[in-house]
Amino acid sequence: MAISATVAEALNNGHPRNNVPDSVKAKVGMELHNREGHPLWTIKRAIADSFAGLPPGEGGIPRPEFRLFDKEEPVVTVKQNFDDLLAPADHVMRRPSDTFYVDEDRLLRCHTSAHQTEKLRAGERAFLVAADCFRRDEVDSTHYPVFHQMEGLRVFGEGDFPEGVSGDPEDPETVAYVSRDLQGCLSGMASSLFGEGARCRWNDDYFPFTDPSFELEIWNGGDWMELLGCGVVHRDIMASCGLGGRVGWAFGIGLERVAMARFGIPDIRLFWTEDDRFHSQFDGTLASSFKPYSKYPPCHKDVAFWVPDGLHPNDVFETVREVAGDLVESVELLDAFTHPETARESTCYRVNYRSMDRSLTNEEVDALQMQVRERLVGRLGVELR
Numbered sequence: 001m002a003i004s005a006t007v008a009e010a011l012n013n014g015h016p017r018n019n020v021p022d023s024v025k026a027k028v029g030m031e032l033h034n035r036e037g038h039p040l041w042t043i044k045r046a047i048a049d050s051f052a053g054l055p056p057g058e059g060g061i062p063r064p065e066f067r068l069f070d071k072e073e074p075v076v077t078v079k080q081n082f083d084d085l086l087a088p089a090d091h092v093m094r095r096p097s098d099t100f101y102v103d104e105d106r107l108l109r110c111h112t113s114a115h116q117t118e119k120l121r122a123g124e125r126a127f128l129v130a131a132d133c134f135r136r137d138e139v140d141s142t143h144y145p146v147f148h149q150m151e152g153l154r155v156f157g158e159g160d161f162p163e164g165v166s167g168d169p170e171d172p173e174t175v176a177y178v179s180r181d182l183q184g185c186l187s188g189m190a191s192s193l194f195g196e197g198a199r200c201r202w203n204d205d206y207f208p209f210t211d212p213s214f215e216l217e218i219w220n221g222g223d224w225m226e227l228l229g230c231g232v233v234h235r236d237i238m239a240s241c242g243l244g245g246r247v248g249w250a251f252g253i254g255l256e257r258v259a260m261a262r263f264g265i266p267d268i269r270l271f272w273t274e275d276d277r278f279h280s281q282f283d284g285t286l287a288s289s290f291k292p293y294s295k296y297p298p299c300h301k302d303v304a305f306w307v308p309d310g311l312h313p314n315d316v317f318e319t320v321r322e323v324a325g326d327l328v329e330s331v332e333l334l335d336a337f338t339h340p341e342t343a344r345e346s347t348c349y350r351v352n353y354r355s356m357d358r359s360l361t362n363e364e365v366d367a368l369q370m371q372v373r374e375r376l377v378g379r380l381g382v383e384l385r
């Protein structure tokens with residue numbers, strides 16, 4: 001699970017566009033999805049098994065074998081992650097406030113879709129890609145700068161259509177057929193993850209790289225939870241991969257979200273703990289369920305400051321993570337206002353500290369908060385209030 005020389009070189013290149021902080025660099029190459037017995041590994045396996053055991057589709061037409069890729073390098077090109085997937089030039093995820101870049105042309109993939117076109121061009125026609133993904137984001141129990149996804153993609157060939165379905169991507173019957181096949185495979189996957197009785201619902205969605213696009217929600221803990229995004233691969237993507245005139249579908253699912261719902265894991269930081277009280281509760285099967293071993297007391301500290309031009313909330317969140325690591329549970333915006341005379345903007349954030357593994361001392365939290373304040377001033381140029 002060591003990182004390659006190319007990735008190490010990219011992460012540490014000192015390039016002015018490189019915005020990967022040390023805490024994230026340290027997690028590149030950890031590949032939790034490849035650690036046997038880890039809950040994310042278990043979910044990856046369960047999804048791959050579900051695809052390996054797919055029944056034939058409509059009219060008894062067999063479905064293909066899906067090849068699993070789970071060792072793709074995390075540094076990809078802007079072309080792979082965005083351009084090839086038709087992401088518009090002004091797409092929010094292209095901004096350095098949302099994505100980790102290593103230079104002008106390369107970044108840490110923000111979704112497994114980054115591997116779609118390279119696999120298609122290499123001739124793959126039915127595949128799954130499990131990998132770690134990276135995004136600058138909020139700090140709370142469901143967001144972490146490193147998370148895991150599984151992509152799936154199927155290209156249809158001539159023999160894959162029943163009588164009366166042409167296979168022509170311009171034909172609405174064909175698009176409807178491919179959409180039904182997609183939803184059939186994914187409903188099957190949802191049942192294998194959450195049980196036959198799991199309640200599912202499909203909604204229309206939008207992604208630049210699929211048309212039509214859908215989301216699958218499942219009923220979990222008294223509410224609908226978004227499980228995945230999917231759709232019929234955009235015709236321009238098929239054409240750019242030498243597959244003009246053919247159709248396919250794709251989906252992407254977040255592994256943490258599935259594992260949290262399936263096993264009852266309350267906080268995303270737990271995936272990264274080395275504590276045996278966590279890992280001993282998982283046996284590599286979907287039957288595991290997690291009982292929190294202890295809940296340690298929280299402690300919060302507020303910080304208020306004048307916002308300098310160009311500061312993004314993600315810069316603040318990352319600063320706290322850089323100092324406190326996994327001791328920060330969440331960062332909440334408490335208050336924001338614009339000064340009526342100077343038009344300066346002020347914000348106040350509450351930093352909630354709590355360890356997953358032990359009690360924190362007051363002195364320890366005070367020292368962390370002091371460092372957070374110093375870094376906000378020193379690195380982000382804020383003026384504390």
Ligand code: PHE
Pocket residue numbers: 110111112113151207210229230231250251252253
């Ligand atoms: N890449 C999308 C995401 O991260 C999910 C997706 C994959 C949607 C494939 C459609 C097709 O949200």
